[in-house]
Amino acid sequence: GAGVSQSPSNKVTEKGKDVELRCDPISGHTALYWYRQSLGQGLEFLIYFQGNSAPDKSGLPSDRFSAERTGGSVSTLTIQRTQQEDSAVYLCASSFDRGNTGELFFGEGSRLTVL
């Protein structure tokens, strides 16, 4: 497809289990972002990949969270030993930065529910 694709769209898991969320960005986009939106909250930055540069991980809330981007394309966000406070919609976005322009194109999100 032409847009950012995320899977799964919905994930229900038990506390303590690991989960993986996948993001397939728009082809050719050099930048990839992960955000999350908890119920009633705004968009919280998690991690940012730009080309071959080291990712900006400053938004990851704990060391249970990690992300990788293979081959400059698909990204996987992994949450280990999930907690109930991890429940949120996890949003992936990509962009093709041209100097100081380049809006983010978001996927539909992966809704994670930790029981």
Place this chain on the structure above:
Amino acid sequence: DQQVKQNSPSLSVQEGRISILNCDYTNSMFDYFLWYKKYPAEGPTFLISISSIKDKNEDGRFTVFLNKSAKHLSLHIVPSQPGDSAVYFCAARVYGQNFVFGPGTRLSVLP
């Protein structure tokens, strides 16, 4: 400390009137700003952007104004339509860094 603030959690406007959504920021290094609209159960969709070298950008019914000295930007929607009812986020970034989003304003356009 929130770098991007949207102090109005919600706003109601009559159809056909102007909607004005406000956003304030604290980081003077921000040089690119975006507005997004989000419907429930969907990802945010891009509306309009503005670079810090401009003070106004217009696209159809949407106009964004930037006041750098006040560290303030606003989104004007004229005329407002019921389909504009959504949550609106402003976002800002320092060149080469991640985008910081505000908490959002829920706009309701009443028929």
